[in-house]
Amino acid sequence: MARYFVGDIQGCYEELMRLLLRVDFHPSRDELWAVGDLVARGPESHKVLGFFTSLGDAAKAVLGNHDLHLLAIQAGLKRPKPSDKLKKLLESKHLPGFIHWVRHQPLMRELPEHKLIMTHAGVPPQWDLPTLREEASEVNKVLMSDTYLDLIGSMYTEEPESWDPDASGFLRHRYCIDALTRMRFLYLDGRLDFACKKPPADCEGLALKPWFEFPSKLDDFTLVFGHWAALMGKTDNPRRIALDTGCCWGEDLTLWHLETGEKITQKKLK
Numbered sequence: 262m263a264r265y266f267v268g269d270i271q272g273c274y275e276e277l278m279r280l281l282l283r284v285d286f287h288p289s290r291d292e293l294w295a296v297g298d299l300v301a302r303g304p305e306s307h308k309v310l311g312f313f314t315s316l317g318d319a320a321k322a323v324l325g326n327h328d329l330h331l332l333a334i335q336a337g338l339k340r341p342k343p344s345d346k347l348k349k350l351l352e353s354k355h356l357p358g359f360i361h362w363v364r365h366q367p368l369m370r371e372l373p374e375h376k377l378i379m380t381h382a383g384v385p386p387q388w389d390l391p392t393l394r395e396e397a398s399e400v401n402k403v404l405m406s407d408t409y410l411d412l413i414g415s416m417y418t419e420e421p422e423s424w425d426p427d428a429s430g431f432l433r434h435r436y437c438i439d440a441l442t443r444m445r446f447l448y449l450d451g452r453l454d455f456a457c458k459k460p461p462a463d464c465e466g467l468a469l470k471p472w473f474e475f476p477s478k479l480d481d482f483t484l485v486f487g488h489w490a491a492l493m494g495k496t497d498n499p500r501r502i503a504l505d506t507g508c509c510w511g512e513d514l515t516l517w518h519l520e521t522g523e524k525i526t527q528k529k530l531k
């Protein structure tokens with residue numbers, strides 16, 4: 262049995278199939294862990310969700326910001342942008358099943374025997390493992406409930422910027438969603454920055470640091486994440502595994518084989 266972790270697929274179905282063919286992936290034997298953002302921007306989001314929903318227990322995905330945004334679009338709370346290339350997905354007869362599957366994916370997964378945690382964007386450095394488990398699971402309970410659209414509709418505020426252990430309800434859930442699915446840089450006081458998407462070297466002197474450069478309560482855990490294509494897989498820390506290498510922007514899709522540590526890449530096809 263092999264475990265493969267894949268970066269942000271974002272509708273790049275053909276590139277994913279090529280990678281899985283190259284490593285001889287078999288869902289009856291292997292697992293495919295995905296860091297989220299399965300959909301949007303690339304051409305075949307409908308095929309990516311069709312594939313993941315066919316994998317059963319071999320699929321281990323977490324939700325990214327684009328996956329949550331799909332819930333808002335499907336419910337009519339947000340309009341789809343043509344650049345998201347979601348038309349075929351939104352017109353698919355399988356859409357209700359896809360939405361159901363997305364709503365049942367977690368915001369974090371872990372492999373305790375490897376001291377490994379996967380989220381879409383990262384883990385806020387203030388959080389220990391019990392806090393991460395608790396906050397992520399509270400959000401997932403809401404997503405699986407009949408009233409999940411109240412939370413989805415309230416997501417678009419960029420508030421709160423800071424973790425407040427005494428906050429309650431949606432304020433608390435929104436911090437969790439923003440930190441786990443949208444975070445890149447933090448201010449030096451730990452507040453979330455929502456604006457800068459550049460590589461760290463271009464932001465020196467801006468009073469911002471990448472979230473993974475702060476001392477963390479999870480320093481001895483391996484954190485696997487995506488979301489930040491400008492990193493191009495580089496963090497300078499062997500326990501911080503960045504897998505988004507910008508396939509939907511014309512760069513690469515990256516697959517990481519946990520057991521060997523090998524990274525396999527597929528260039529974006531025309």
Ligand SMILES: [Mn+2]
Nearest residue numbers: 298325326488
């Ligand atoms: Mn993302």
